[in-house]
Amino acid sequence: MSTVALPTSWRSVLPHLDEHLPPDRTPRTAGGASVQVNLPMELVRQSVQHKEYWDIPAEVAEAYRAFRPTPLWRAKGFERAVGARVPVYVKYEGGNISGSHKLNTALAQAYYYARAGVRELVSGTGAGQWGTALAAACAMFGMKCTIFMVAGSLRRKPYRGTLMRTLGATVHASPSGLTDVARQSEAGVNSLSLAIGEAVEYAAATEGAAFCIGSGETYSILHQSVIGLEAADQLAGLDAEIDAVVGCVGAGSNFGGIALPFFSAAASAGTEPPLLVAAESSTTPKLTRGTYAYDRTDATGTGPMEAMYTIGSSYPIPDSHSAGLRFHGAAKVLSAMRHRDQITATAVGQVEALDAGRLFTRGEMVLPAPESGHALAAAAHLAGAGAEGSDGPLRAEKGVLVCVSGHGYLDLGAYQQLMDGELANESPDPQALSRAMGGLQRVEQLAGAGAGAGHER
Incomplete structure (x- = not known):
């Protein structure tokens, strides 16, 4: 197990993106006035300025010291359980009062x-x-x-x-x-x-x-960069090599926190980043089956319309133990990177996720949250025979880093259902997906021919 010093700054990925993020579209009230969002200016700046490093305020850093740096270790028991060909390193975020990276x-x-x-x-x-x-x-x-x-x-x-x-x-x-x-x-x-x-x-x-x-806002992903910054230093301390980074995705703060600092470091060094794999729920497959379009972020429709990979905010998401992953869209920064082939994604069912969590519990003596089980299942495939991703087969050749975003001690009912054989995977209804996405305006259609990088999905 490896520990390092607490980072003194958060690191933003925005300076390393090829283009600016598509602007939000602000809804208007019936009277024509724009809807105002009550957001502190520092959070606004963290969302839009292409400044790479942001000092962590002293009061926040002091609060972090109660539970950070968080541990990183090589999960040898999990490797044996899943037949891994390459090492799997785990960054664990469950050791605080909330039980998660949040x-x-x-x-x-x-x-x-x-x-x-x-x-x-x-x-x-x-x-x-x-x-x-x-x-x-x-x-x-x-x-x-x-x-x-x-x-x-x-x-x-x-x-x-x-x-x-x-x-x-x-x-x-x-x-x-x-x-x-x-x-x-x-x-x-x-x-x-x-x-x-x-x-x-x-x-x-x-x-x-x-x-x-x-979860999905650019400033919240910035704050989560402490995960990846610590992990990079911890891996260096172990002389460990990885070529894949995995995190689970609801809107994207966990995946962004573990993965984007590696993208920024590679961009600064002029090298290729590791394979960055977002593990999402098969019930809510925005990055693997969604469309890149403007969609609303909540049920009121009063918040800004954001450019995101989405299955449509009106899609009736099936109930499942994917829990915090049951959100219709991905963060706009991750969506832009997905559109430009800078990250990839894979979808995991709840049965496979919980089974990966069960194997991890036995091998590592840590009970992961169901959300984290999705990332562990993806990591097991990457380290083993390979995984099917949004852009084709995925496979690691050196090592895999996976973020276990939280503990599962309040999710034992899900594990009991798994062991009782009561769970099944919920597959999205293709017609319902089509209806929910049908009225959305795709970002490339709005931008016009030649605008933006990437290709049609």
Whole structure:
């Protein structure tokens, strides 16, 4: 196991992209006014400026020291279990109060919002890791916290709600009945998009409150770069070689955190980066089966329309233990890189993900979250016979680095269902996918002929 010093700066990938990201499209109200987003200016700057290194504020760094640097080790037991040909190195992010990597950006965002005078942060959460992280960060910086959690996830994992309330947060199951977006939603809709939509509406109507999101925004991916920066130093300390980096993808902060610092380092050195593989849920295959288009990020439709790989915000995502991966779109920075062939993706079913998690538990004595199981399954294929990716077969020849984004101690019900033989993979309905994506405007169509890199998917 290897540890290093805590990074003093976050590292942005924006200076190393071939082109600027496509601009957001700001929706307008019925009266024609643009919708305003209550975002601290430092987070705005971190999203748009092509500045490579951003100093970590002293208060955030001090909070990080309670759980960072996080451990990295060679997973020899897992290698044996999956028949790996090459080494598999694991970066583990589950050893903090939230049980996941989400705390890295929650602490940073709470710090910036508190400095901007915000008294309450409001958000939506799927599996509960983000909600727990935000509740912890708000408690640390003396702020109120309100969380809308996907009802199906909250039913399966009630103790996530208990932990958030213990940290001082108010928790609502979504759909809650407290908002217009919930009252107008179709019966049975149970998605992160709706939970986020409720949070957006609630925050807009509450004085001193601001909506806060933890995964897909460029600034949240920047904050997660501590994962990859630490991992690079730890691998160097072990004289370890890798040629593939894997992380799971809901909207993209975990994958971006582990993978993009390697892309930036290679770009700075003028060398080829490792194969960067985003492992997504087969129930929500935006990077493998989606389209690169402008889509809304939440169920209200009041937030900016972003250029993303998406299966359509109206797609009825099947219920599954992919939990936090059940989001219809990928982060705009990752989507742009996917479009330019700078990253690739593979889709994993919940049965395979949980089975990989079970093998990892036996081999490494660490229980991973179901989301992390998707990355572990992809890593097992890369280190073994190979995996089927969005651009063809994928295979590592030197070594694989995989991020285990969080622990699974509040997901034991999923593992019990796996062992009882009660789980099956949910395949997307091709016609439903086609309908959900049919009305979207593809980015290359909007940009015109010759604009942008990459090719049609």
